[in-house]
Amino acid sequence: MNLRHQVELLTAGFNSVATCCVITDQDWRIVMNNSSAERLFAQHCGSEQIENLRALIPNETMFKEVYDKISSGKALKFQLLDEQFNPSPIKPAWMANFEPISSESEDKTLVIVTIIDFRTRGEELEQRRRAEAEFRAIFDNAFHFLALLSTEGNIIQANRAALDLLEVPSHTDLSDTKFVDAPFFTKEDAKKIQLAVDTALQKEIFRDVVTVHTLSGKLIYVDSVFCPILDEHGHIEYILAEGIDITERLAAEEEREQLRVQIQHAQKLESLGMLAGGIAHDFNNLLMGILGHADLASLKLPAGSLALNNLKEIESTARIAADLCRQMLAYSGKGKFVVQPIDLNSVISEMEQLLAISTSKNTVLKFQFSEELPLMEGDASQISQIILNLVMNASEAIGTKSGIISITTGAMYCDTNYFRTNQVDFNTEPGTYLYLEIADTGSGMDPETVERIFDPFFSTKFTGRGLGLAAVLGIVKGHSGNIKVYSEPGKGTTFKLLFPISKNHVLESIRDNDIQLEDKWRGEGTILIVDDEETILAIAREMLLLCGFEVISARDGFEAIKLYQQSSTDIDCVLLDLTMPRMGGEATFRELRRLNPQLKIIMSSGYNEQEVTQNFVGKGLTGFIQKPYQLSELKLKLKEILSPLEE
Template sequence: MTVLLDVLIVEDNEDDALLLLRELKKGNFQPRSERVESRPEMLSALTRKKWDIIIADYSMPNFGAVEALNLLQEEGLEIPFFIVSGTIGEDVAAAAMRGGAKDYLMKGNLTRLIPAIEREIQEKQMQRIQKMESLGALAGGVAHDFNNLLSAILGRAVIALDKLPLGHTARRDIELMIEHTERAADLANQMLAYSGKGGFEIQPMDLNALLHGNMPLLQAGIAKNVLVMMQLADYLPDVAADPGQLREVITQVVLNAAEAIGPRNGQIEIRTRLADDYELTLAEWPEEKWTRSGNYILLEIADNGSGIDNENLAKIFDPFFTTKELGRGLGLAAVQGIMRGHRAGMEVLSEPGLGTTFRFFMPACQMAERPAAPVVMAAPAGHKVLVIDDEQPIRDLVEDVLMMYDVPVLTASSGPKGIELYTQNRQDVGLIILDLSMPGMNGEDTCRALRELNEDVAIIISSGYHKDDVAERFSGLRPSGFLQKPYNPRQLVDEVKQRLDAAVPV
């Protein structure tokens, strides 16, 4: 299978350039190339396009490999740079490598060219994956801590609102506090989406039908000078996707496209069709070694807006990156996270002044087995609720809320303390609310220990992560329910009431 490769060749001899291209084709690359001979030509090429590699002749009279490498570094671009020459000494080659070149080769012996390029492409791909994983882990961790804080803020605000009589002047202020806290929770969920830990309700769905149904909202959400058009292939198989998350992806990309078009007349075209095997090699995938099999549906969203330059193209999926004065949260970073969660491929093509095309390769339906849903059990006899959470504000909030409904509460700040407290009050505890992420003994290990003490005790798992991730981790431990942080007091009361109302005598 051939791999597309964008190659910038710094060479004054056209025959030598053709020799390089022939060598690349022998190595199963399909090169798209441009040959330049001067500093202005190379600068123009670097500005117009994103290149995979640069190959430069060392011995050009006015603008050779050394000058080309210096220009690349002046522009702050990290593109693998290879030097070829008819004659080059070992000392000169070593100096070029120290200066930033990836390798040097003799024109009469190019056998090392293909392995050297493959090595650099693999290294660059690994760096991208590691960057995505690092940012994803950071975003997921921040979102979890953020949700803990928001739980306490939201809960206290709702309690305060309930205590105020209708018509009180402070009610509107507290209502605004609740509204903004919920918006902050939406941002935390975007961060979870970017980390790939957002909740996905994967199901077979008709992509074309979703696009048709979403069309009126898309057109209504952008300026009238921008026309949204669709070119959808007939008889496509269903895709395995979360409809709500996929709508978010489409909406986010269309809004960005409309902003790129600006006040002038322009158009956005949404296209679907079956992807071919060659196209799959062009996309970036969530895991380097993940084997892609089966059919894929290609979803393209193209605009004729201002386009994206190379420098910004490398940053568009970074959290909170924006070229505008005000952003919309995680934006395209969340798009990337959602696609990663769907194990879908992505490719972005853009040329300044001409427009941008986002390409998403969605797996056609072969439904992966979903984690089993949590088992809802009847709570055993007992009235007390045991709260195990390392966050003091969360423990205090749950205790205050449940005491308002005459439900006695025991609290513990860690897994071992919770187990000890349950052992001492086993006959009185009818329900346990257990935090997932705690230092030392985490929620999973604590739940396992509690199950060994009483396999029927009702346990509600509470977490800032999505319930799907929790269900997968706790599938063998039979959790009774789930509370997604941040939750408000009414959600807490409803969940607890449902479990305690179901209590049966021993």
């Protein structure tokens, strides 16, 4: 290194010193000074450049004493009192150090003077003390978790919020505790803490959610940030760990997500319900054609005809389909369940043919009915749905192998202990219950699966066990019943459904004399049929002709109004379809009632009576008949409206 570079380095070091440094001759003329001296000059002399040190220190006595000392080559320190800045004589304002240096090139002595301004340093210390106090106040009173860590990951200090969050007493000393080894983290989260410390040591910010166990064992979730704190030279001095308890926020988000899923599910169910209602309505119109033609065909055959049995089977199957349509309408909100005393054995017997065609060919159905079984209160279509659902599930569980499905009915007494072992708890009262047992020899389920099969969206590896069981559970609960499940992998599954016994011992059905009356009764007059379905028009027309009426037919509301205006005096009653294009049933009804307020109008629809008639309350609707209907039902309805006083 040449001399020039050495001089440059020494000059740079001289100027970078924070202490005021001045080089003078023996007459105190300034030869050289650093930048710290310039700041001191500016502060006390009004200028960064002065020629003589006496301008800064106007103390001739001191200078004479100093001169005498340094002439003998001795260094000297002086503590200078400054009355202007520090009136107390106990504490000096400045301290000056005088040290002679010899010059080889010149025959004179130079003096290097270093000056410390205690007044300025005191202000710096005071500012630092205030800053530390402010930091401590902010640190301790912050509402979120704060911990200062060493570069080794040890806790230096933690604020009050951190102690409260961890449920640590305020007097607890956590200093020198290795953060990663603190008793608040699982092994998995301890690894995450170590990763956070390592990331901060790389001068990077780490952020993640950490699971924390408080001293009482409470589980909380903390959104944590670890960041490095650098000193003035850019070196990592500390690591700051910051965290916010987001347990409640996560719970609220989870609740919102569940609500969103529920709303989405409700919207899907609403859409599905609308679809189901529309399908059920249209399917009822189709069933009207099947049931009506079968009914009319049976009247045209001789009593001993072999075809009568086939027609009866068609009628029975069509009625079961109509019951299922009523179930769909109830599900869609377009109908209501009808709860009445029913014979469980009869419900199952009427379904035998449907159950047979709903199971695979390699499955055998076995029925074991208890004799003199009491009645139960229920909706026959709902019970039919349960039976069909469980039987189809059982058939799918058997799969392609041969198997048996047993359907058994009976009555038994159930006490509290019996219900306590059920998979679901409906708080069912002890007593005598009817039971419906459906057992299969299929694949079966393990206990863990059995515990969850009634969850609405739980699916299993076994076919046939899933969404339908939640509906079964809902129907059983709606009937104040209960359900037990027995299952074992490889051996099969048994569902045992329990229903309360009806207090009514008489079935609500059509009396024999009513059937005889409907066979004998014949009407007279003219009836206007209004329906957009050609098949229904043809069937209803033939039925009315068999009842003794003359018939006029219209395919929509506009045609019906026109025909009524032409033949108003001849028409005794109108059989009006509710859902039609162009002019619907409601609009047609209003116009007909305007033309003749006394006109008898029977509304007909594939929708349920309760759903339809609520729109005509107080408007003079004479009656309602639900599709599909048979000749006997139509006769009873017409007799009720047109001949109410006949015995």
